[in-house]
Amino acid sequence: MRLTTSGVSSNFSGEIVGIVTTDQVDAEFRGQRIRLLSTDESSREPDLTGYRAAISVGEFLQHPNVPFIQRLRETEHLRDGDIIAINGKTGFVRSLYRPYEHHHHMFVTERCSSNCLMCSQPPKDKDDTEALTKRNLELIDMIAPHPRYMTITGGEPTLLGDNLFALILQLKEALPDTELHILTNGRTFAWGEYARQFSTLHHPNISLGIPLYSDFAGDHDFVVQARGAFDQTVAGMHQAARNDIRVEVRVVLHKLTVPRLTKLAEYIYRNLTFVEHIALMGLEYVGYTPRNIEMLWIDPFEYQDQLETTVEYLTERGMTVSLYNHQLCVLRPSLWKYSKKSISDWKNLYLPECANCREFENCGGLFQWAVRKHSDHIRPFS
Amino acid sequence: MARSFYALQEFAPAPKHFSLLPFRFTRFSEKELLVNEAGEFIFVAEGTIRKLLDGSIDVTSGLYRDLKSKQFLYDDTSSPLLDLLATKIRSKFNHIYGGTKLHIFVVTLRCEHSCHYCQVSRQTAARGEFDMSTTTADRAIELMMASPSTHLTLELQGGEPLLAFEVIRYIVPRAKKAARIRRKHLDIVVTTNLACITDEMLVFFRDEEVKVSTSLDGPAALHNMNRPRPGNDSYERAIEGIERSRSILGSKNVAALMTTTLASLDYVKEIIDEYVNRDFHSIFLRPISPYGFAVKTKHRTGYEMQQFLEFYKEGLAHILEINKRGFRLTEVYSQILLSKILTPFGTGYVDLQSPAGEAWNVLVYNYNGDVFASDESRMLAEMNDLTFRLGNVHRDTRRSLFTSPAALKMFGASCNQALAGCSDCAFQPYCGADPIYHHATQGDMYGNRPSSGFCARNMEVIKHLFSLIEQGDPIIMRIFWSWLRIQNSRNEPSECD
Numbered sequence: 001m002r003l004t005t006s007g008v009s010s011n012f013s014g015e016i017v018g019i020v021t022t023d024q025v026d027a028e029f030r031g032q033r034i035r036l037l038s039t040d041e042s043s044r045e046p047d048l049t050g051y052r053a054a055i056s057v058g059e060f061l062q063h064p065n066v067p068f069i070q071r072l073r074e075t076e077h078l079r080d081g082d083i084i085a086i087n088g089k090t091g092f093v094r095s096l097y098r099p100y101e102h103h104h105h106m107f108v109t110e111r112c113s114s115n116c117l118m119c120s121q122p123p124k125d126k127d128d129t130e131a132l133t134k135r136n137l138e139l140i141d142m143i144a145p146h147p148r149y150m151t152i153t154g155g156e157p158t159l160l161g162d163n164l165f166a167l168i169l170q171l172k173e174a175l176p177d178t179e180l181h182i183l184t185n186g187r188t189f190a191w192g193e194y195a196r197q198f199s200t201l202h203h204p205n206i207s208l209g210i211p212l213y214s215d216f217a218g219d220h221d222f223v224v225q226a227r228g229a230f231d232q233t234v235a236g237m238h239q240a241a242r243n244d245i246r247v248e249v250r251v252v253l254h255k256l257t258v259p260r261l262t263k264l265a266e267y268i269y270r271n272l273t274f275v276e277h278i279a280l281m282g283l284e285y286v287g288y289t290p291r292n293i294e295m296l297w298i299d300p301f302e303y304q305d306q307l308e309t310t311v312e313y314l315t316e317r318g319m320t321v322s323l324y325n326h327q328l329c330v331l332r333p334s335l336w337k338y339s340k341k342s343i344s345d346w347k348n349l350y351l352p353e354c355a356n357c358r359e360f361e362n363c364g365g366l367f368q369w370a371v372r373k374h375s376d377h378i379r380p381f382s
Numbered sequence: 383m384a385r386s387f388y389a390l391q392e393f394a395p396a397p398k399h400f401s402l403l404p405f406r407f408t409r410f411s412e413k414e415l416l417v418n419e420a421g422e423f424i425f426v427a428e429g430t431i432r433k434l435l436d437g438s439i440d441v442t443s444g445l446y447r448d449l450k451s452k453q454f455l456y457d458d459t460s461s462p463l464l465d466l467l468a469t470k471i472r473s474k475f476n477h478i479y480g481g482t483k484l485h486i487f488v489v490t491l492r493c494e495h496s497c498h499y500c501q502v503s504r505q506t507a508a509r510g511e512f513d514m515s516t517t518t519a520d521r522a523i524e525l526m527m528a529s530p531s532t533h534l535t536l537e538l539q540g541g542e543p544l545l546a547f548e549v550i551r552y553i554v555p556r557a558k559k560a561a562r563i564r565r566k567h568l569d570i571v572v573t574t575n576l577a578c579i580t581d582e583m584l585v586f587f588r589d590e591e592v593k594v595s596t597s598l599d600g601p602a603a604l605h606n607m608n609r610p611r612p613g614n615d616s617y618e619r620a621i622e623g624i625e626r627s628r629s630i631l632g633s634k635n636v637a638a639l640m641t642t643t644l645a646s647l648d649y650v651k652e653i654i655d656e657y658v659n660r661d662f663h664s665i666f667l668r669p670i671s672p673y674g675f676a677v678k679t680k681h682r683t684g685y686e687m688q689q690f691l692e693f694y695k696e697g698l699a700h701i702l703e704i705n706k707r708g709f710r711l712t713e714v715y716s717q718i719l720l721s722k723i724l725t726p727f728g729t730g731y732v733d734l735q736s737p738a739g740e741a742w743n744v745l746v747y748n749y750n751g752d753v754f755a756s757d758e759s760r761m762l763a764e765m766n767d768l769t770f771r772l773g774n775v776h777r778d779t780r781r782s783l784f785t786s787p788a789a790l791k792m793f794g795a796s797c798n799q800a801l802a803g804c805s806d807c808a809f810q811p812y813c814g815a816d817p818i819y820h821h822a823t824q825g826d827m828y829g830n831r832p833s834s835g836f837c838a839r840n841m842e843v844i845k846h847l848f849s850l851i852e853q854g855d856p857i858i859m860r861i862f863w864s865w866l867r868i869q870n871s872r873n874e875p876s877e878c879d
Contacts, residue, residue: 270422273473
C-alpha cells in the first residue's frame with residue numbers, strides 16, 4: 001500500500017503533522033486534524049477555521065486561511081484517523097501511522113554506522129535527526145488508541161543520541177502499554193555507559209532486535225561493510241544483557257550467511273545464551289540488494305537443509321526461533337510452524353499463482369518487490 | 383551521495399599473526415579433541431595441534447574460522463573478545479556464587495535396616511541417644527539461614543529419619559518460618575526407606591510441602607539382599623510406601639535412588655526395568671561410596687571400578703533403548719556431565735565440582751551438632767576419622783566453620799585446575815576435585831590420579847559420552863537434549879540417600 005503522495009502546497013514552508021479527518025469536526029477537535037477534502041468539497045469554499053491544515057486532490061477555488069496542499073496525485077490510500085506529515089516546501093504527503101494496520105513503525109533516521117550489502121533502507125549521510133525527532137515526538141502524542149507493538153527503525157536509531165532517549169521516554173509516558181522493539185546494529189551498546197543509561201529509562205516493555213550474520217568476525221564485518229562491527233555488536237549484546245535489556249538476534253539469509261548458519265546457531269547458543277528470540281529472515285529484493293544480487297542470491301529452496309538443521313539445533317536447546325519472509329511452498333513442512341506472517345501490511349503481496357492456493361490464509365506472502373526476484377519454487381497448494 | 387562497497391579482503395584479511403587462548407587437548411578415536419576453559423570443544427583431524435603450535439595451520443581455512451569462533455585462538459584482525467570468554471567461564475562457575483544451598487540434617491542415627499553398604503546406622507541404640515536435640519536443631523537452622531544463598535534445600539536424613547519423626551516435626555515449621563523471615567526459598571526433602579511411614583506422616587509432609595526421596599536398588603530379590611531388615615521385606619515396604627506417598631504427595635514429589643552392589647552388577651537391565659515398571663523417569667546409576675562400613679565389608683560388596691563402568695555403559699545403552707521406545711528415562715550422572723559438556727551452564731551437583739562442592743555447596747549437621755563438609759565426611763567421622771569436621775553448631779559461626787583448619791586444608795586440595803594429573807587433562811573443565819574421596823581411599827587429599835577410582839570413573843564416563851557425541855546419532859542426541867531441557871527446569875539431584 002502507498003506511503004506517500006504529493007501535490008502543490010501553499011501557506012506554509014515547514015512540516016506539519018496531523019490526523020486525517022474526512023468529515024467536518026467541531027471546532028474544539030480541529031487543533032490536531034488535517035482535513036481531507038474531495039474535489040467536490042474543495043470547490044465549495046468549506047469552513048476550515050481551526051484545522052491544522054487541509055489537503056485535496058481537487059483545487060481550492062478560494063485559498064483557505066490554513067496551510068494546504070491541493071492537486072494531490074491521489075488520496076485513496078488515506079483514511080480517517082491516519083497520521084500524516086505534510087511538507088510545505090515539497091508538497092509531499094507522507095503516511096506515518098495507520099491505526100488499522102498490524103505492524104507499526106517509527107522511522108527515526110536515515111543515518112547509519114553500517115552499510116549492509118543487502119540493506120533495504122540504504123543510509124543517507126545527511127543529518128535528519130533533529131527534524132525527524134520533532135516529527136516523531138508530535139506523532140507519539142497523536143497515536144490513539146495505543147497499538148500493541150511499535151518498531152523503532154532507521155538507519156541506526158542509536159545515532160540519535162539523547163533524542164532516542166527522549167522518544168522512548170515520550171512513548172513510555174504517552175503509550176505505556178505499547179511494546180517497543182528497536183532495530184539496531186547494537187554497536188553503540190558496546191559502550192557500557194550507554195547500555196547503563198538506556199536501562200535507566202525503565203521502559204516497561206522494550207527489546208532490541210540486533211542482526212548477526214556470522215560467528216566469524218571478518219565475515220560479519222564484510223556483510224555489514226564495517227570493520228570491527230562484529231566485536232562491537234557482540235560486546236553490545238552482552239552489555240545489554242548485563243543491564244537487563246532484552247535482546248533478539250536477527251539473521252538475514254543469503255549466499256554469504258547460509259554457509260556457516262549452523263555454526264552461527266552454535267555461537268549464539270554458547271555466547272549469547274540470553275537472547276530471547278532468534279529471527280531467521282528471507283532476503284528482501286529492495287534497497288541495496290538488487291545492486292549486490294550476484295553476491296547475495298541463493299534460492300531459499302536451496303538452503304532448506306541448513307535452515308532445518310539450524311532451527312532444530314536452536315529449538316532443541318530451548319531457544320525460540322521464528323522464520324520471517326518465507327513462503328510456505330518453499331519451506332519444508334517441518335518448518336511451517338516457525339513461519340510468521342511478518343511482512344508489513346503495506347509491503348505485502350501475493351503472486352497471481354497464489355490466488356488459488358489452499359494455504360493462502362496461513363502464508364506470509366511476499367514483499368511487494370519480490371515480484372521481480374523470488375524463489376523459483378513458488379507453487380500453489382491445491 | 384551513494385556509498386561504496388568494499389571487498390571481503392578489506393574486512394577479513396588473512397591474519398599476519400595468531401595467538402592461542404587457553405585450552406587442553408587429547409587424542410580421541412583417531413582425532414584430536416580440544417576443550418577450552420569454558421568447556422567448549424571441537425573434534426579436529428590428527429596433527430592439528432602440532433600445526434597450531436608451529437603456526438602452519440591454514441589461516442584461510444574453515445577449520446581456522448571454527449577455532450577462532452570458539453575462542454581457541456585470536457588474531458590481529460579483530461578483538462579477542464576476552465570479556466566474552468570471561469563471561470562464559472564465569473557462567474560455568476556459577477555454583478561458587480551465592481553460598482551453600484544444600485543443608486543435610488542428620489536427625490537420628492537409628493535405623494531398623496542393616497544394609498551392608500551403609501555407613502552409619504545404629505540399630506540397637508536406645509531412643510534419644512542418637513537423635514538430634516531441639517537445641518542442636520535450633521542452632522543448625524540458624525547456621526543454615528546464615529548462608530547467603532537465596533535458595534536453600536533442607537534434607538532430613540538418618541539413619542532412618544522417620545524413627546525420629548518428632549524431631550522432624552520440630553524442625554520443619556521452624557526452618558520454614560526462619561526462611562520466610564529472611565525471604566529465602568526453602569525446599570525440604572526427607573530421605574527415608576519408607577519402611578515405617580504412616581499416613582499421619584505423609585499428611586504432615588503434604589501439608590508442609592516436604593518431598594520424599596527413597597532407596598530402590600532393583601527387583602525384590604536384589605533389593606532385599608542389599609537391604610536386610612527384620613522380616614526381609616524392605617522391597618515390599620518400599621514399593622508400598624512409594625505408592626502411598628505418591629497418592630498423598632503427588633508423583634512428582636517422590637524420588638528414588640539406587641546403589642550398585644556386587645550383586646547388582648549382573649542385573650543392570652532388571653534394575654532399570656524396575657524403575658520403568660514403577661513409573662520413575664530418572665535413575666542414577668551410582669557406585670558404592672568407599673566410606674564407613676562399606677570399606678569394612680569390602681569382601682561382601684566390593685568390586686573394581688572397571689566392573690562398575692561396564693555396568694554403567696550397559697545400563698546407559700538400555701536406558702537409551704527405553705527412551706527410543708517412547709518412555710522418558712533420564713540417567714542422572716550422564717545428564718550432569720552432558721550438561722557440563724553440551725551447555726553453557728554450570729551445574730550444582732556437589733560431587734563433580736572444582737572448586738569442590740564440599741562446604742561451598744553442602745553442609746551436614748550431625749545429630750550431635752558436629753558440622754561436616756559433606757555426607758561422606760560425616761561417614762568418615764563415624765569411623766573415627768574427624769579430618770573433615772569443620773566444627774560444631776554450638777560453638778561455631780558460618781565464618782569460623784569456613785576458616786577452620788579442617789576447611790582450609792580441604793580447600794587447598796579442592797581445585798582440579800591445580801592437581802597433578804588433572805591440570806593438563808582435556809576433561810578437567812567437566813570434572814571435579816574430591817579431596818574427601820582421595821583422603822578416604824588413598825590417605826591423601828590431593829590424591830594420585832593413575833590409581834584413583836574417582837579419576838577412572840569420570841574419565842571413562844566422560845569418554846563414553848564423548849564417543850556418543852562424536853558419533854552424533856541424531857536420535858541419541860535428541861534424547862540427550864530432552865534430558866538437558868528437563869534439568870534446566872528442576873532441582874539438582876539430591877546428594878545422598
